[in-house]
Amino acid sequence: AQSVTQLDSHVSVSEGTPVLLRCNYSSSYSPSLFWYVQHPNKGLQLLLKYTSAATLVKGINGFEAEFKKSETSFHLTKPSAHMSDAAEYFCVVSVSTGKLIFGQGTTLQVKP
Amino acid sequence: DTGVSQNPRHKITKRGQNVTFRCDPISEHNRLYWYRQTLGQGPEFLTYFQNEAQLEKSRLLSDRFSAERPKGSFSTLEIQRTEQGDSAMYLCASSFGRERTQPQHFGDGTRLSIL
Numbered sequence: 001a002q003s004v005t006q007l008d009s010h011v012s013v014s015e016g017t018p019v020l021l022r023c024n025y026s027s028s029y030s031p032s033l034f035w036y037v038q039h040p041n042k043g044l045q046l047l048l049k050y051t052s053a054a055t056l057v058k059g060i061n062g063f064e065a066e067f068k069k070s071e072t073s074f075h076l077t078k079p080s081a082h083m084s085d086a087a088e089y090f091c092v093v094s095v096s097t098g099k100l101i102f103g104q105g106t107t108l109q110v111k112p
Numbered sequence: 113d114t115g116v117s118q119n120p121r122h123k124i125t126k127r128g129q130n131v132t133f134r135c136d137p138i139s140e141h142n143r144l145y146w147y148r149q150t151l152g153q154g155p156e157f158l159t160y161f162q163n164e165a166q167l168e169k170s171r172l173l174s175d176r177f178s179a180e181r182p183k184g185s186f187s188t189l190e191i192q193r194t195e196q197g198d199s200a201m202y203l204c205a206s207s208f209g210r211e212r213t214q215p216q217h218f219g220d221g222t223r224l225s226i227l
Binding site: 032034036041042043044045046049051090094095096097098099100101102103104105 | 118
């Protein structure tokens, strides 16, 4: 069965410092992995996707993620946090029918 | 690209009433998904359409829930005899093609509150 585990429910950083949001996955075949962001009372916006073309994936707003098969990880990073990055982040795996399995989410707080 | 549109944005109703939500996907998208998100949790899959055919339903979708996608365009999700536990955000998403690698585009959701 496919699943994802987000290792931190809450991450707090200062503006201008790096961001690291951690995600481990479980999959019986080559996974399709995504990171989505959700701002309060809004839908989800795609940040980036991994579909086996390249292990380092660049997304929008300066975010990137690295797929590491040996560690079954897909961590999300950004070199320098901005206040507007404060939101809920979801690591997601897509199963064979295309439906998405979401992690529990990580709340990113950015302090001035 | 007008995005995925959901209506209404908010719905407040009394327990036992029926409610219906509408989702208009991106026009060329053939796949449409419904998810439910409760407070502090990630979204959970409810059901999925490819064109007008409903191909998968979650066990979360009790017999009080029904979804349709007539003509493969917009979709409706109806909840009959609402219960307190139905309070949640209902999200619709759409995608194009047959591959599971295609990202889904989400609407802003309908927030349901049961009094």
